[in-house]
Amino acid sequence: MANNFNMVAFMDALVEGGFSARFQLIDSPLLTRDYLDMRLTQWKSEMIQWMVGLVVVQSGVTAVLFKLLH
Structure with a gap:
């Protein structure tokens, strides 16, 4: 048929x-495999940027707290 x-x-x-x-x-x-691979690569890049940013902010907050408490 x-x-x-x-x-x-x-x-x-x-x-x-x-x-x-x-x-x-x-x-x-x-959706194609190439499109999904591209989106996953973008997502990984964004996650790395967020994680590095959070580590920098957390380090800054920790440094300020140590400075204030001593």
Whole structure:
């Protein structure tokens, strides 16, 4: 059995029914391994930046507390 799905008719029916936001989701490209690898790399970079920033802030707060308590 051949795949007889008519994407144009389906999208027209969605738009007529007021589902334009849903149409954008359907029309968007599928996730690929390259895209996921790129997003994971970005996420790792952001996490490293946050962790380094938190260590710097924590060190500063600790130094101020030692200075105030002595």
